[in-house]
Amino acid sequence: MIVYNVTVNVEDSIHQDWLNWMQQKHLSDVMNCGLFTSYRMLKLLSRQEDETGTTYAIQYTCKTMADYERYQSEFAPSLQADGMQKFGGKFIAFRTLLEEVNI
Numbered sequence: 555m556i557v558y559n560v561t562v563n564v565e566d567s568i569h570q571d572w573l574n575w576m577q578q579k580h581l582s583d584v585m586n587c588g589l590f591t592s593y594r595m596l597k598l599l600s601r602q603e604d605e606t607g608t609t610y611a612i613q614y615t616c617k618t619m620a621d622y623e624r625y626q627s628e629f630a631p632s633l634q635a636d637g638m639q640k641f642g643g644k645f646i647a648f649r650t651l652l653e654e655v656n657i
Contacts, residue, residue, distance in 0.1 A: 556616050557652040558590075558625070563609045565644040572641055580637065581612075587629045589621040590614040607645075622651065 564572045581593060598609040616622050637645075 555654040556619055556622050557654065558614045558616065558622055559650045559652060560612045560614075560647055561609065561650070562612070562645055562647045563605070563607045564641075565607045568641055568644045569608050572645065575637075575640065576610075576612075580633070583633055583636075584614060584629075587625055589625045589629075590616050 576595070581595070584590065585593060593612065593614045596611045596613070598611065601609065616625070637647075
């Protein structure tokens, strides 16, 4: 299983609007692409000494690398642009790709 993790730090000034947008629009837009089997959204409880804002980790799972690559090529650019257009430079996101290890 492939896990696409998006970690986002959101400025306090847009936090509630961003959270509403994530819950009411963006998460369903991503899932409606039909390539991910599930998702979860986690709020980080710890923070660095000088860190501001609120940080979340959103994890989407898909069955194959091909599903992830298709998402990246066909859907991600417009979905990411939507967030940038709405919230500009008031959040920072970084993305990581993980593979589940069976133990």
